[in-house]
Amino acid sequence: APVIMNIVNNQWAISSFSGFAGAERTTFAARGVGYGVAALRVDGNDPLAVYAATSWAAERARTNQGPTVIEHFTYRAEAHSTSDDPTAYRSAQEREEWPLGDPIMRLKRHLIHRGVWSVEQQEQLDAECLEAVKSVVKEAAKNGILGHGLHQPFETMFQDVFEEMPWHLKEQAEQANKEREIKWPS
Incomplete structure (x- = not known):
């Protein structure tokens, strides 16, 4: 093949x-x-x-x-x-x-040595990437942060994955709910 x-x-x-x-x-x-x-x-x-x-x-x-x-x-x-x-x-x-060493640093050094990339370009790219990550993290946090009360209800992790929930997920959901009840009693 x-x-x-x-x-x-x-x-x-x-x-x-x-x-x-x-x-x-x-x-x-x-x-x-x-x-x-x-x-x-x-x-x-x-x-x-x-x-x-x-x-x-x-x-x-x-x-x-x-x-x-x-x-x-x-x-x-x-x-x-x-x-x-x-x-x-x-x-x-x-x-x-x-x-x-690190493959990304190796490639960066190689490209700078060859003259097709520069330290200034790398610094600009690093800054742009950092800003992009900060922006995405901020946007994602709107959906909730575990442990901060802004997250989806616990049960939703087992929902909307399959049209009909398989037996093993039903068992896992029951076990998870029991463990949550022990750790955080109502």
């Missing part, structure tokens, strides 16, 4: 190193070879490399040359989720040791 299969390898599951999945022995991209699938590994923190690899794979797909696997080798700088504490399994200096 003319598909592109992207593997984002940030080297971690929620709290286990990708080596547990065999990554210390081979790349995930190399596994495509065993299935007769074209595969490559690209620096996932380099936007230009990602663009080039994806363009190549898209051309393969458009010309019916079959599937392509792209392993985007990258780095997850932050926690996997709010319940994840990476300090339990990663060293404090690991983030700084990741070669070449």
